[in-house]
Amino acid sequence: GAGVSQSPSNKVTEKGKDVELRCDPISGHTALYWYRQSLGQGLEFLIYFQGNSAPDKSGLPSDRFSAERTGGSVSTLTIQRTQQEDSAVYLCASSFSSKGEAFFGQGTRLTVV
Amino acid sequence: AQRVTQPEKLLSVFKGAPVELKCNYSYSGSPELFWYVQYSRQRLQLLLRHISRESIKGFTADLNKGETSFHLKKPFAQEEDSAMYYCALRSSRGDSSYKLIFGSGTRLLVRP
Numbered sequence: 001g002a003g004v005s006q007s008p009s010n011k012v013t014e015k016g017k018d019v020e021l022r023c024d025p026i027s028g029h030t031a032l033y034w035y036r037q038s039l040g041q042g043l044e045f046l047i048y049f050q051g052n053s054a055p056d057k058s059g060l061p062s063d064r065f066s067a068e069r070t071g072g073s074v075s076t077l078t079i080q081r082t083q084q085e086d087s088a089v090y091l092c093a094s095s096f097s098s099k100g101e102a103f104f105g106q107g108t109r110l111t112v113v
Numbered sequence: 114a115q116r117v118t119q120p121e122k123l124l125s126v127f128k129g130a131p132v133e134l135k136c137n138y139s140y141s142g143s144p145e146l147f148w149y150v151q152y153s154r155q156r157l158q159l160l161l162r163h164i165s166r167e168s169i170k171g172f173t174a175d176l177n178k179g180e181t182s183f184h185l186k187k188p189f190a191q192e193e194d195s196a197m198y199y200c201a202l203r204s205s206r207g208d209s210s211y212k213l214i215f216g217s218g219t220r221l222l223v224r225p
Binding site for chain 1: 117119122156157158159162199201203211212213214215216217218
């Protein structure tokens, strides 16, 4: 595709439910990143993939958060037992290499009610 | 610890006025510094990076290692510059060169 694609664009879920957020990176980009954007908090790094492996998961806020990437392409961020504090915009970005320019998706706005 | 600080949450100026969005960083080493911009209802996009030393849309930013700053400047603001601006740092050593660390952002509002 022309850019990084994220789905869904909006998600409203009940507290305690699990959610899956999807990211389709730009074709050929080996590096993939997930960030969380909360109001007034800037962008918080969550996880980084190089190919299918995740050398840095240090930003995941709790063990309720997990992510995987298959085929060196699509990535899924899963949040289990969602809490209200998980409400935020989740951004995905990809780059040709770990040193290249990062291109961002439009984000998924998650609201936990 | 690596950190990026943008002290202003909101900067409001009149059209034609000079603009300076402040960014300070904390990093031991030689970082790469970036400015990202997010216009209303658009995705976050790279505005400029310090290594390219170019002017984009009239904006420039100079890396001052002595003051650990990377302020974004434009001599004459335009209404279409209104957006959210994020300063970011990427470490440039070893295998930790992948993580972009962002500041909390500054909303620039250019009034007519």
